Amino acid sequence: MKQTHASQERRSRSMARSFANYYDKVMAPLEKRYITAWRKKLLKHAEGRVLEIGGGTGINFPLYRNCEKVIAIEPNPHMIEKSIVRQKQASVPIQLIESKAEKLPFTDQYFDTIVITLVLCSVDNMEQVIQECKRVLKPNGKLLVLEHVKMEQPVLAGLQHLLTPAWKTIADGCHLNRNPEELIEKYGFNIISRKKYLSSLVVSLIARK
Structure with missing residues (x-):
């Protein structure tokens, strides 16, 4: 049993490294x-203390431009290694922290802006992530989101649903059929801007707490 668990851990680390590389x-x-x-x-709206x-x-x-500081969390250490080059290219201070989004290591109402781009598709618990974002965001703070989502056209949405199990395996847990917009509104965010791209495959949102 221990060997099986160790083998799974090695496979998980190998996949995380491969995903970061490609x-x-x-x-x-x-x-x-x-x-x-x-x-x-989207990012031109980021300001103050920012959580990515x-x-x-x-x-x-x-x-990033008009920001005091950006703190970027990322659970994959190999992704963090890759990000250091761009960290040095940034015109604002960037701090890197290895952490999952389901339990953010920050106090309540700490950030002015939260940025999420092409991430909610692969988090373990999207609902918990949205709740945590609301907790650490200041009153009237901004949530900036760019995500691929479940499409509006029923046939295409059905195809996304069928492909998701296989796609998750090769794309580090990415779900093709999630709808983060519903949860963002469910947890009390007010969406003030909504743009859709590629026949509603991608949505860009600006929301206020």
Whole structure:
């Protein structure tokens, strides 16, 4: 039994390392054509003390401008290693912390802005993450979200549902069929801006606590 558990741990670490190594290469064409422009439009609204959920390889870091400081949490240590180059390229201070988003290591009402980009698809408990974001965000603070989501067209949404089990295995737990917007509203955030891209596959949200 111990050997089985140890084997699972080794496999998990290996997958985490592999995901960190290929993520930027796989995403590069989409980033160049679409996503980087969407990130820039959203992140210009980040201000004050900022928390980034799932900093990944740090692709957002050079895009921050009018911020006091950005604290980026990321559970994958190999992603954090990759992000150090972009941390040094940033024009605002970036602090890296290895942590999961389901239990944030911060006091209540600590941040002015929280940024989540292409992360909620793969967290273990999306509901808990949204609750934690509300806890650490200041009154009237901003939640900035860019996510791929369950599509509005029923046939395409059904296809996403069918593909998700296999996709999770190869994409570090990524779900194709989640709808974070419902939870954001459920937990009392007021969505003040909503933009949809690629036939509603991607949504960009600005919400206030």
